[in-house]
Amino acid sequence: MKYLLCLFIICSATVNAQKITGYVYNSEGIIPNFKVENISKGFYVETNAEGKFLISANLGDSISFNSIAYDYYVFVVKQSHFEETTVVELKTSSLEEVKITGGKNFKVPVEELDDQLLKGIRSDISKNSLAYRPSQGNLIEAPLYLARLILPKKNKTAIAHKAEYNLRFEHFEAFFKEDDLINEEFLTNELLIPKKYHVLFYYFLETKHYTSALLEKNQTLEMISRLQESAKEYREELPSKQ
Structure with missing residues (x-):
């Protein structure tokens, strides 16, 4: 009898589950291979090469987007999430500090960060070099910093002054x-x-x-x-x- 009851509960949960479709972005574009977790059910999926994800959920489930490289984000599933494409934009977390549960901030050397964050830092340096200064002994990043010190601002200024027009x-x-x-x-x-x-x-x-x-x-x-x-x-x- 207990076996039949458990089977009934599992089948009911499966029947009620629906699919949420969405995309994950940051300020630079899509984020592929990013973990999207249904923390209410205890499983996760990853975004594909286009930043798209498809995850099963029930009304009231909590869907989280969690990475050391980005600010934590979570939403509670509503009916609208099943009816429309969900678009999530993640904010890059501070690269100087990593927040640990308990309210304390710990300084973490770059060498000790996981591979995902290290890749994120290198990507951010290559795109926003003026926000960084080459550290002592960083002979790899120094030429990149000096080269980009001259070029990017002029290009960004030119884009900023483009005349807008109505799309036809x-x-x-x-x-x-x-x-x-x-x-x-x-x-x-x-x-x-x-x-x-x-x-x-x-x-x-x-x-x-x-x-x-x-x-x-x-x-x-x-x-x-x-x-x-x-x-x-x-x-x-x-x-x-x-």
């Missing part, structure tokens, strides 16, 4: 064909726009007067958010188009 049909058509992540497959599978309506959807997006600022790499999350809103609004009109 041809811009959206080219964007969905050329972008690695937000492509025609994303349009069909994630935004749920049938392929035969792609062209009409581009015209619909043109009426939203989105600007070229959304095409910048650091605006990926904002672009996805705007597209989700527009796709939801457009899908409500689809029955009248059929």
